[in-house]
Amino acid sequence: MKKHNITSSVNEEQINIDVNASDLLIDVLRDKGLISIKLACDMQVCGACTVLMDGQPFSSCTTLAIEMDGKEILTTEGLADGENLHVIQQAFIDKGALQCGFCTSGMMLSSLSLLKENPNPSEEEIKHYLHGNICRCTGYSTIVEAVQHAAAKQQQEGVKIYD
Amino acid sequence: MIKSGVPNAVSGTGRRIPRKDYRARVTAKLPFPSDIRVDGMLESSIVRSPFAHAEIESIDITDAMDVPGVICVLTQDDLKELDPYYGPVFRDQPVLAIDRVRYEGEPVAAVVAIDKKSAYMAASLIDVSYKPLPVIDTIETALDPDAPKVQTETLKGGHYSKVITNTDPSNSSNIAYKFDYDRGDVSAAFEAADYVIDNEYHVPIIHHFPLEPIHTVAQYDESGITVWTGTQTAAVVRQDLALIFGLPQAKVRVISIPMGGSFGAKAFTKIEPLAAVLAKKAGRPVRVALSMQETARTIRRAGARVKIKSGVTKDGAIVARSVNIDYQIGAYADCGPRVAQKGGYVSAGPYRIPNLEIHSRAIYSNTPPSGAYRGFGVPQATWAYEQHTDEIAKTINMDPVEFRLKNLLERGELYADGDTPMDSDLALVLKDLTNELGWKHPLKPWRGRGVAVSFKPSQAPSESTAIARLHGDGSVSILMGTAEMGQGSLSVMAQIAAEELHISLNHVFVTHPDTAMVPFDSTTTASRSTVAMGSAVQDAAKKIKEKLVKRAAVLLHVSVDEITIENGMINAREQQLAISEVLMQTKQQYGIEICEVGQFLLTPTKAPLGGSTPFWEPCWVATEVEVDPATGRVKIIKLLTAVDAGKAINLQQVEGQDIGSSMQGIGAALYEQMIFEDGVLSNPSLVQYRVPLFNDLPDDFRSHVIENGDGPGPFGAKGVGEGGLMGVPAAVGNAVAQAIGISINQLPLTPERVWRAIRDRGDLE
Numbered sequence: 001m002k003k004h005n006i007t008s009s010v011n012e013e014q015i016n017i018d019v020n021a022s023d024l025l026i027d028v029l030r031d032k033g034l035i036s037i038k039l040a041c042d043m044q045v046c047g048a049c050t051v052l053m054d055g056q057p058f059s060s061c062t063t064l065a066i067e068m069d070g071k072e073i074l075t076t077e078g079l080a081d082g083e084n085l086h087v088i089q090q091a092f093i094d095k096g097a098l099q100c101g102f103c104t105s106g107m108m109l110s111s112l113s114l115l116k117e118n119p120n121p122s123e124e125e126i127k128h129y130l131h132g133n134i135c136r137c138t139g140y141s142t143i144v145e146a147v148q149h150a151a152a153k154q155q156q157e158g159v160k161i162y163d
Numbered sequence: 164m165i166k167s168g169v170p171n172a173v174s175g176t177g178r179r180i181p182r183k184d185y186r187a188r189v190t191a192k193l194p195f196p197s198d199i200r201v202d203g204m205l206e207s208s209i210v211r212s213p214f215a216h217a218e219i220e221s222i223d224i225t226d227a228m229d230v231p232g233v234i235c236v237l238t239q240d241d242l243k244e245l246d247p248y249y250g251p252v253f254r255d256q257p258v259l260a261i262d263r264v265r266y267e268g269e270p271v272a273a274v275v276a277i278d279k280k281s282a283y284m285a286a287s288l289i290d291v292s293y294k295p296l297p298v299i300d301t302i303e304t305a306l307d308p309d310a311p312k313v314q315t316e317t318l319k320g321g322h323y324s325k326v327i328t329n330t331d332p333s334n335s336s337n338i339a340y341k342f343d344y345d346r347g348d349v350s351a352a353f354e355a356a357d358y359v360i361d362n363e364y365h366v367p368i369i370h371h372f373p374l375e376p377i378h379t380v381a382q383y384d385e386s387g388i389t390v391w392t393g394t395q396t397a398a399v400v401r402q403d404l405a406l407i408f409g410l411p412q413a414k415v416r417v418i419s420i421p422m423g424g425s426f427g428a429k430a431f432t433k434i435e436p437l438a439a440v441l442a443k444k445a446g447r448p449v450r451v452a453l454s455m456q457e458t459a460r461t462i463r464r465a466g467a468r469v470k471i472k473s474g475v476t477k478d479g480a481i482v483a484r485s486v487n488i489d490y491q492i493g494a495y496a497d498c499g500p501r502v503a504q505k506g507g508y509v510s511a512g513p514y515r516i517p518n519l520e521i522h523s524r525a526i527y528s529n530t531p532p533s534g535a536y537r538g539f540g541v542p543q544a545t546w547a548y549e550q551h552t553d554e555i556a557k558t559i560n561m562d563p564v565e566f567r568l569k570n571l572l573e574r575g576e577l578y579a580d581g582d583t584p585m586d587s588d589l590a591l592v593l594k595d596l597t598n599e600l601g602w603k604h605p606l607k608p609w610r611g612r613g614v615a616v617s618f619k620p621s622q623a624p625s626e627s628t629a630i631a632r633l634h635g636d637g638s639v640s641i642l643m644g645t646a647e648m649g650q651g652s653l654s655v656m657a658q659i660a661a662e663e664l665h666i667s668l669n670h671v672f673v674t675h676p677d678t679a680m681v682p683f684d685s686t687t688t689a690s691r692s693t694v695a696m697g698s699a700v701q702d703a704a705k706k707i708k709e710k711l712v713k714r715a716a717v718l719l720h721v722s723v724d725e726i727t728i729e730n731g732m733i734n735a736r737e738q739q740l741a742i743s744e745v746l747m748q749t750k751q752q753y754g755i756e757i758c759e760v761g762q763f764l765l766t767p768t769k770a771p772l773g774g775s776t777p778f779w780e781p782c783w784v785a786t787e788v789e790v791d792p793a794t795g796r797v798k799i800i801k802l803l804t805a806v807d808a809g810k811a812i813n814l815q816q817v818e819g820q821d822i823g824s825s826m827q828g829i830g831a832a833l834y835e836q837m838i839f840e841d842g843v844l845s846n847p848s849l850v851q852y853r854v855p856l857f858n859d860l861p862d863d864f865r866s867h868v869i870e871n872g873d874g875p876g877p878f879g880a881k882g883v884g885e886g887g888l889m890g891v892p893a894a895v896g897n898a899v900a901q902a903i904g905i906s907i908n909q910l911p912l913t914p915e916r917v918w919r920a921i922r923d924r925g926d927l928e
Contacts, residue, residue, distance in 0.1 A: 035198045036191030038423065040374045041455050041849045048374055076191045089189040093181050096815040099823060100649030101188035102195060102374040102423030127857040134849065136374050136424050137649045138819060139826030140857050141864055 006069035010034070011078025019065040025051065026060035028068075029075065036076035036105040040134075047133030050106035051075050057113045076105040088112055088150045097146035099137035107133050111147045120151055179815035182654040183668065184421075184647075196378040196393035196420045201448040204380060205234055207441055208282035209451070210272040210289045211460065212264035215300060215529040215842025216311075217293035219262055222272055226288040232281030234445045236289065237273045237437075241444060249403040251322035251396075251431045252340070253330070255314055256495035256532065258407070258436045264293070265313055265494030266531050267843045268460030273437060275445045279452075298529045300842040302468050302491050305337040305526045313337055313494050313527035321406070322399050322431070323501050325624065326773035330500070339492060340500030340525040342507045344579070344771055347518030352483030356474025360555050364547035365909040367836035368466040368491065371536055372854050373648075375423025376458040381438035382448040387414030388439050393422035395430040395535075395646045395687040397676040403432040404439055412678075419676040421647035426827070427535030428462050429648070430688050431498055456847040463837055464536035465490040465502055465525070469510070469547035474518075479561045481570050483518040486510045488544060490533070492525045497534035500525045505620065506540015508771055512548040513578065513589055513618040513781065514570045529842045535688055537824060538889045541619045542831065546910060549615040549893035553900065563897070564597050564614060571616060578779075581770040582620070586881075587781045587807045589616055592869060596803050600785040606901075609790045610800070613897025615890035618781045621882050622689035623765040623774025627696040628682035631660060631703035633711065633757040635750075637670060637731060637742040641700055644676040644684030645692040650884055651816040652692045656700050658812050659877045663704035664711075665728040666742065682760065690780050690882030693812060694875055695763045701877040703761030710757050711742065714749040777875045781807050782886035784825070784894035786861075790902045795918025797833055797899055802861040802891070809874025809881035820884040821866040828891025830855040834911050 003018040010029070019028055026049050029037055037060055040048035044059040051060045052074040053067070079086035088108045091097070098104045107130065114121055114129040121129065126147045127140075135143060187193045224236040239261045247261070248254040260269045272289050276282035299305045299313055314334045330340055353359055379392040387410055394400050397417040405412045422429055434451045441449040453461065467490050474483035488510045492499030507523020538545075556563035571589040572578060578585065593616055602612060629643035641660050645652045657671040664671075674681060684696060708728070716723045721735040733740045740748075746755055768775045783805040789798045804825050811817040834853035838845045846852045866887075874881030892910055899917060900906035905924045907916060 034191075035194060038195070038375065039197065040376070040423075043848060043850055045849045046374065076189070080190055085186070085189065092189050093185045096179065096181070096185075096819055098185070098188055098649075099651070099819055100374070100422060100424045101184075101193075104188060105191055108189070127860060130857050134374065134854060134856065136372055136426070136827070136854060137823045139822040139824075139855075139864075140860050141822055142819060144857075144860070 004066050006066055008068040008070060009072040011073070011075060021066060023065040024061065025063040025065045025068060028065040029060060029073070034075050034077050038102055038105065040102065047106040047110060048103050050109045050133065052109050052113060055113065055116060057110050074109070076108060079108070087153050091146040091150035091153065095142045095146040095149055097138060097142040103133060103135045107135065107143055111150065114147065115151055115154065119154060121147065180658065180813055182651050182816065183657055184654060193421065195375055195423045196391065197375055197423070197452065199378070199380050199391045199420060201380050201382060201391070204448040204450055205275050205277060205445055206279045206282050207449050207451050208274050208279070208286035209270045209457070210286050210291065212260065212267060212269045212271050212293070214264060214293050214295050215267040215298045216296040217264050218296060219260060219264060219271065220292040220294055223290040224272065227274055227285040230281055230285040230288065232277040233285045234275045234277065236285070237441055237444055241440070245407050245440065246409065247407060248318060249407060249432045249436050250320045250496055251399055251498050252320050252327050252500045253317040253496045254320045255317040258440050266529050268457070268531060270437060273441055275441050275449050298842040299337060300528055300530060300839050302489050302526055305528050310337060313529060321402050323498070325767065327500055327504065337527045338524050339496050339527050340503055342504040342523040343521065344508065345520035349483050349485055349518045349520045352518035353474040356482050357477045358558050359472065359474050360551070360558050361472040362551045362554055363908060364469045364550060366467040366543040366546050367910055368463055368530065369831060369835040370459045370463045370837055370852065371426040371428035372849065372852065373422065373424030373426060373428050376455045377429060377433055377453040377461060378450070379435050379438040380448055380450045381435065381442040383439055383443040387416065389416045389418070390435050390439060391418045391420055392435050393425065393429050394419045395425055395648060397644060397646065397678050398683055399686065400432050400435050401678045404436060407436050408439070416677065416679040419646045421675060425648040426537045427688070428458065430535040430686065433461055455849065459847040460531050460844060462497065462534045463531050465492050465499060465533040465540065465543065467491065467543035469544065471547050471551045473551065473555055475555055475559060477559065479559055479566050479569050481514055481516050484511050484516045485520045488523045490525050490540060490543065491528055493528060493530045493532035495532045497532040499533045502535070502540040505772060506544050509541060509578070509618060509620065510544035510548065512552070513572050513585070513616055515572055515576060530839060537827065538619065538885050539689065541617060542889045542892065545615060545617040545889050546893050546896065549617065549890065550896050550906060550908065553897045554906065564593065564602055567593060567614070567616060579771050581768055581775065583775045583779065586779055586873060589781060592783050592805050596783050596785045596805055600787060600801060600803055609792055609902050610787060611898040611901030612787045613894045613901060615784045615894035615897065616781065617889040618779050619885060619889060620772060620776035621694070621778055621780060622685065622691045623772065623776055624767045625685040625691060625695060625765050627684045627699045627763045629696060629699035629703050629761045630682060631700065631707050631759050631761065633707050635743060635746050635755040637666065639664065639666065639671045641671065641673040642681045643673065643696055643700060644681040645696045646676050646687040650820060651813060652687070655693055655812045655816065656696065659697050659700050660704045662878065663701050664708055666731040670731065690884045692882070693880050694777050694882050697812070697877045697880060698763040699761040701761065702763070703759045706759035706761065707757045711745060714753055715740065715745045718745060718749055778809070778881040780882055780885060782890040784887065784890035786894045786898050788895060788898040788902060790899060790917060792921055795914035795916070795921065797895070797912055797917060799829060799861040799895065801863040803865050804887050805867040805869060806883050806886045807869040807881055808883050809876065810870050810872045810879035811868055812877065812880055814868060817868050817883050818866050821887050822864065824885060825866065825887025825891050826855050828888040829859055831888065831910060832892040832895040832912055834913070836911055
């Protein structure tokens, strides 16, 4: 099978790798140790495998690896700045917005993408934007609170939610 | 309002303390079962039956063996050296189908290869020839006297051998198990009653859909078996593997990795035996990674048909009730009979009923095995008896809340002789909740309100043992077997130990279950862990504290009564020492470390389930819904629930469990059902099977935590976590019935079903 050489930035680290045309983004990134990306439904409905590609959420289970060529990928592993948690991570902790934690990475990344587009979303806008992320444990209400909490922190403290 | 908060709330417990594992979770530092990689690990793929019931005529593996990268293929011929059956009630489930497949999706063969792609490719080339047989896929077909038998003979399983007794090992029918209970004179009471109300209800088969599918890695070598798996029941898996391979339990090591959700799906043995047999044959570690569709074909919740009949007086007293509840279990028993026993036992509801008979049955069918699912048979029963309660109220022209208040068990009353008396204020909390809902306020058109009260016994007999070690530097290790699946138990156990020892939570470290290291624990099920394992942890911590204080007393020349421990410091008179200093300065006499064992044990009793529940887990739900008459769509406007935690060790986690369970209840109420056609599952994925999404959040969604400090667990705690799912469907059903003027006896309340009910009502008028 013909290999394709691709270059991209993964959590701000430049990588250059050879991939097969049929390789999936999820497999290539998980093979690099990025286990925050979770395989769940495997058909683009649950959001557990969400990564941000140039700031946009993608289901990595149904995205080909070659699509990351020339793009910037962000996963949960790239959120914290050393020991300092990202505001969205801290918001999920503060509001107890996770139980098993399997959906959490996807939830946080989709939330980030929302807050980038809409820094002060209403409850309805949060529910609508995150509709493609499924959580079977929390009943969603604490996740809505966490997103609101992160948004408020951003407004009050001028924390940069996304760059 | 509802009493919440205990005046003398102890320092470290009860409030909203972030779980110890949260930081690692939000940074993705903790591996889940699907992240486990072992050196030299191979991948696998399973060949599954496309038929719900068939004879296996032949299996041809020639082409599969030719695929590059294939290490071995496993078929029934490889099972001859083993005792290849497992199961907690009956050992009726083979590692791979032997001669006959009994459900669609049953494993028939498995391939081990160097990578997933080669394994899948090879599996697709295995040629199995089947002779299809008649399919039993409903309760009705299973009970036909001429129906073929799903099981022909069964061996007794070890786990439930003490509590499941009256079984029929020859399987003379498709009834896997029967539970019967009666008291008083039911027929005479029906004769004497002013009204007799008789209803029938149906609950479909549903699936847990934990977000993480089932994953196991197994290794087999001269030291024995090691499995890394997501399981709620490491000790049960160990027992099954030891029996299958004829190994001592000491040579079987089961490591339970914190799971990506479970809700019962990962309770009892699942694919661990297959993984271990594959590892033995391959001579290297093997991973079995199921997809979500395969997980849906591995375990699910029992469907149910409930016939319930009550005799009541004009003034609203229940004088007699009979319940016939049939649970549709799968082709292999899993814990289905125990579900029928426990769910059946409380299927009359938390009411005062002098004359009562219950007949509960678990019925085999050619469908995937049915096992534990949050609520353990109680949600099915509650759907029936709480809708029935509204029917009674309507018949006697009494307000349904008032009728409940009159008949609910009071604190101290017995549900059944020999069991624990009711330990919660059922009527009081219901009253508060309905007041908060605005029960008597005028309703807008197409709106309705409904309530439901349910209750569930925890597990008895049962046992949990924990080891606590106070190290020389003052830090503490807790070795215990409660599995983590998102409920936060690891953190709760740390809180209990920290609280008892008066040390910082940051100094307590809790292991996850590894049967090679932790003492025995029955299961992580039945909301039992905070009470059962929590008590064992507290017991061990208490013993450590006693020894520590004695050592400090000798060192400081004071009596033990003069010593207090505060935030890790030993204080006596004007003296103060760190715990580590006490340990180091007394080590010559006593040794450095203090290591203690704590235990919680519930022995058998004469209660109908063989043991008396340590606490009752009640659930209260009050809801207001709105129905769109044009489409039949139900929108939940308000959902108020209450949960009795006794004393919340971690309030945030208790609320989280109840809200999460209630949301699953919304799924069960409105959307969830597994659809089988000739026993073939037609909606095994999240594309076709609808679980609750963000947009299903009720506008007003509140959970109340009752804390009276009256539980048997540490600091007065009771177990929680199953509640909402038990009562939400019935409360929603009652609310929908009020909104549309007619009740629907079958879940889920899909738009089509509701729309048809409205239309049919129109036809009647």
